[in-house]
Amino acid sequence: MKNKTINWGIIGLGNIAHKFAADLLTIEGAKLYAVASRTQEKADEFASQYNASKAYSSYEALAQDENIDAVYVATPHALHKANTLLCLEHGIAVLCEKPFAMNIGEVNEMISKAKEKNVLLMEALWTYFLPHYQYVLDLLKNETYGKVLNMKADFGFYRAFDTSSRLFEKSLGGGSLLDIGIYPIFAALSTLGIPNKIEADATFFDNGADSSCTVSLGYNNNVSALLKSTLLEDTPTEATFYCEKGTIKINTMFHMPSTVSVIVDGKEEIKDFNYKTIGYNYEAIHFNQLLREGKTESPVMTFKFSKQLIKLLDEVREIINLNY
Incomplete structure (x- = not known):
């Protein structure tokens, strides 16, 4: 081979x-x-x-x-x-x-x-495999700007409700959480690990698919993650990590090829990864x-991580009473 x-x-x-x-x-x-x-x-x-x-x-x-x-x-x-x-x-x-x-x-x-x-x-x-995301993981792992105090991530875009679209078909796993909410939750899990406290709230379309979902994850030492997904509005779709000595932000469309901003003492430096592919x-x-x-x-992308990720999604679904 x-x-x-x-x-x-x-x-x-x-x-x-x-x-x-x-x-x-x-x-x-x-x-x-x-x-x-x-x-x-x-x-x-x-x-x-x-x-x-x-x-x-x-x-x-x-x-x-x-x-x-x-x-x-x-x-x-x-x-x-x-x-x-x-x-x-x-x-x-x-x-x-x-x-x-x-x-x-x-x-x-x-x-x-x-x-x-x-x-x-x-x-x-x-x-997980995109160079800009691996770059941020290294910054956080090495505590280049100190420990993470809290983070936030969102993913949202507006789509007119359409019962013929897979995106809104509850039986196919449609709705905001599994389709796009997985990305903010992935960002928290891959950087902060498994939370010890989960709070969540959601809104729903008439067919029972979730139209938006807000998740708050709590960790030790008062570290927290605020995560949002929505099909009701366009949002910045960024992932921001607030550290002791600076802020690391993956700019818009953080889940796909993007740029990374590092903000220290009010000064912002942007790193471009010069992507040539999708x-x-x-x-x-x-x-x-x-x-x-x-x-x-x-x-x-280990089996252990995939299991942790789907378990988190399952727990959020249980809290917001979303069943497929």
């Missing part, structure tokens, strides 16, 4: 699959080999656009293709478990889009199957490397 070109498959051909496929084209030693949709027409169109060799009209047909090394699961949240298990059963490594699944029970089932089959599995939370290539490169090395778990 060391020098092998990794043959990728993609299951689910929506917006995020287009972004992943576009970035996959920029990676040496990787090829989009096969794609699968619920209709042959959509699969053919996608395959043609990104030069994939095979186009399937069912996920099962793709999973049976023995030439595939890895599959990116980009279907709606509620289908992640079934689609992942399908690929793992056929011995195919899986990079599954966030959220990993709908709850901790489903995540545990997926991880157990990966271990049983001895196959690589990873949650595709791309932010940003999905970083997690894909990491995954390819794990596959070539015969690894079955990422040392960055």
Whole structure:
């Protein structure tokens, strides 16, 4: 596997699959080999656009293709478990889009199957692998500007309520929390760890999907995190860490390629990372490397971290009484 070109498959051909496929084209030693949709027409169109060799009209047909090394699961949240298990059963490594699944029970089932089959599995939370985010993690870990006193993060955009859209379909995991609220919660978990106190409040659409969610996390030494997600308004979508000797801010669209501001004594310095891609290539490169090395778990996006993340989301859902 060391020098092998990794043959990728993609299951689910929506917006995020287009972004992943576009970035996959920029990676040496990787090829989009096969794609699968619920209709042959959509699969053919996608395959043609990104030069994939095979186009399937069912996920099962793709999973049976023995030439595939890895599959990116980009279907709606509620289908992640079934689609992942399908690929793992056929011995195919899986990079599954966030959220990993709908709850901790489903995540545990997926991880157990990966271990049983001895196959690589990873949650595709791309932010973790972006250079600007790793840069901030290093600043915080090294306490370059002292300890973190508190942090805040938000993610919000306005969309007119549309019952035909996956984004608002409660049964598919639609709503603000699982779709975009996961990013502020991820930012807190990856920097401050597991909280010892959780408070949450939410508003809801008429169909029961959450339209906005505010979460407050408490830690030792009065450290706190204030997190917000909403589909009702555009928000700055920033992540800010208030430290003893300065403030570190990941600027707008913090979850994707962005810039980082460091503010000390009122003076702001902005670091630009000169991104050339959409940003999905970083997690894909990491995954390819794990596959070539015969690894079955990422040392960055570990099973332990994925479980902690979904548990936090489960706890928030319990507090706001959101059930799928």
